[in-house]
Amino acid sequence: MLKRTQKLRRDIDESLARELVERIKVNKKIRRSLKPVGRIHIDRKLPFLCVYRKPSSQNGIADGDEKLVMGEASYLIAPAEEEFHDNTSFLVMEIARTLADQFGAFLLIEVWTKPITTTADMPASPSRFKIHPPPLDYPQINNEVLLESLKKIRVQKQPAVVTYSRVMRHHPRDLKPLISAKEAEENNIHCVGIEVGDIYRDSNTMTDFPRLRAQIWRGLSRSIKRLVFDFVQQKSTFRPPHYHALGKKSLVKTVWSIDEQLAAISQQLDLVLMATPTNTKEAYEEFKKRHFEKQPKFLYRPLSINPGDLKRQLYSINIDKIEDPAMAQLFQLQQRGLDNKISLMADRNTSRFIYGSLQLYGPIEEYHVELSRFILNNVKRHKAEKGEKPDLVSAPEFAEYAERELEYYRNLVPAFDGKVEIRDDIPGVLVSGDTLMISDYVKINRKRVGAVLQHEVGTHMLTYFNGQAQPFKQLQTGLIGYDELQEGLAVLAEVLHQGLSSTRLRTLAARVLITKMLIDGVSFIEAFRELTSRYNFPRQTAFKIVTRVYRGGGLTKDSVYLRGLIWLLDYFRKGGEPDILYIGKYPIPFMPFIKEMMWRNVIKPPMVLPRYLTEDDSDNGLTVLKEGISIEDLCSKVSD
DSSP states (O other), X not given: OHHHHHHHSEEOOHHHHHHHHHHHHTTOOEEEEEESSOEEXXXXXXXXXXXXXXXXXXXXXXXXXXXXXXXXXXXXXEEOSGGGHHHHHHHHHHHHHHHHHHHSOEXXXXXXXXXXXXXXXXXXXXXXXXXXXOOTTSOOOOOHHHHHHHHTOEETTEEOEEEEOSSOOSSOXXXXXXXXXXXXXXXXXXXXXXXXXXTTBOTTTOXXXXXXXXXXXXXXXXXXHHHHHHHHHHHSSOOOSSGGGGSOSSOOHHHHHHHHHHHHHHHTOOHHHHHSOSOHHHHHHXXXXXXXXXXXXXXXXXXXXXXXXXXXXXXXXXXXXXXXXXXXXXXXXXHHHHHHHHHHHHTTTSTTHHHHHHHHHOOOOXXXXXXXXXXXXXXXXXXXXXXXXXXXXXXXXXXXXXXXXXXXXXXXXXXOOOEEEEESSSSSEEEETTEEEEETTOOEEGGGHHXXXXXXXXXXXXXXXXXXXXXXXXXXXXXXXXXXXXXXXXXXXXXXXXXXXXXXXXXXXXXXXXXXXXXXXXXXXXXXXIIIIISOOOHHHHHHHHHHHHGGGOOGGGGHHHHXXXXXXXXXXXXXXXXXXXXXXXXXXXXXXXXXXXXXXXXXXXXXXXXXXXXXXXXXXXXXXXXXXXXXXXXXXXXX
């Protein structure tokens, strides 16, 4: 191990420079540690290089600022001391010349920090950047894209302060330029410097404010990519399809290790199953026996985790090791979300449960409450004709339909190896991981069988297996907050399958209304009466709805179904495409991250799309969505 470390850590010299250039010429990845400090990472042939020069001994300068460039696909961290300048300059020049020959131009971006007086007792300052163009005898570029992008970085809603330097110097004041004007002119090499104010650091203690630094790091990385994207369009022959395509395509083992650890914890947290009563049928019979006047008692599975141990395991995962700012931000959010989910499971069946649930699923907007009332008042409950008996499908028969649906997907993709179980400890139908669970006493209207299968198998199981095919395991287990998009897609599947009945739409609306009543402190009995008396729900149906919402102490998840559907209708109306929605289980705010990872070829297109998007008449349904349809429109179309 020692020999390997010595081999990887090499002095910057001409032999190393030439060795690295040879690797670049054949498009081989470079990842080397350098002596006495430093690192070079070149993901592939790209017409730019980000440089940070770091003192070998900090001498009172805080460590860690080199991370400002480590999220880029092409970067060099080099020692700042005078004795290393010539060799560093030679290395940079050789790389720049080689890639300028390849692409017709090259961009050198040097990043450094400037101390800003900031302490933990002061209000957070806006982020501060200074753009340093080179002297006039160097080739010039337009830095307006960089300026505008940096301005968009927010710290506590404060826009960044971005200025141009009046001193034409594209490198730190106390250091020499890495490329001379003559070399730059002869080789069509362009240079720019970015000075970053360290508002993310306490000036007295030299300790960082981690979240501030992460915000600035992420914003700076995005701004650099936008600058490079604009530069290559104007100056080079390189034509990336999107600025995100300039990001890293190869991620270090640390990323995959942390992803696997977080996914392993997430896999232990089946909140819905743990919050679902095991005695729903018996509880209803007792509730009925007591004339619907006494709060039913629910029983739950034993908690399958030790919350304290799991949290210790969660926070032993060192996310600070991740170099990529997009990945670091994602994993930090996931870590905090999993912490909340563990607490929520530990608080099951207590008064604290609802507060954790609101953190996980978000508040209910008044618009959604009003829309729910509109649906309940305007979509009439289906009433059976005299003598009409519903054609109901039993659990064993529904399981046969489900097996046939799974077989359809297995024939397309053998890895789609879902299972079907009939159980006596759950109400209704639900998916947990790769298993479709069916209550042994469930009865489903035959007209709704296809819609239920598209909801459960064509959405929940399909995104589970699509996520399994991705390099990120958390797209299978689910990134925190994924439920709104998942359940919205599942209801949309019912719409496209023409299986969203008036009864179903009223049920979704009732769930939102009852969740709002739960949040407002209304009792189980009062919520039940609201549905049966005001909105004319059958007692057993009302019981099921209220139980779903009040289970575990108040699971507010049921408010996201309608919310997710509304978002999706707007998404398609604005021209959104379906494929990206089925890549795995992720929340709506993470869609930009998913797109970025797709541009970087880290995330792949979905392995399989749902049946309702590939059947002959699916184009008609998507066309209607893209033309624009509202929930109010759906209200006028549904029927039983």
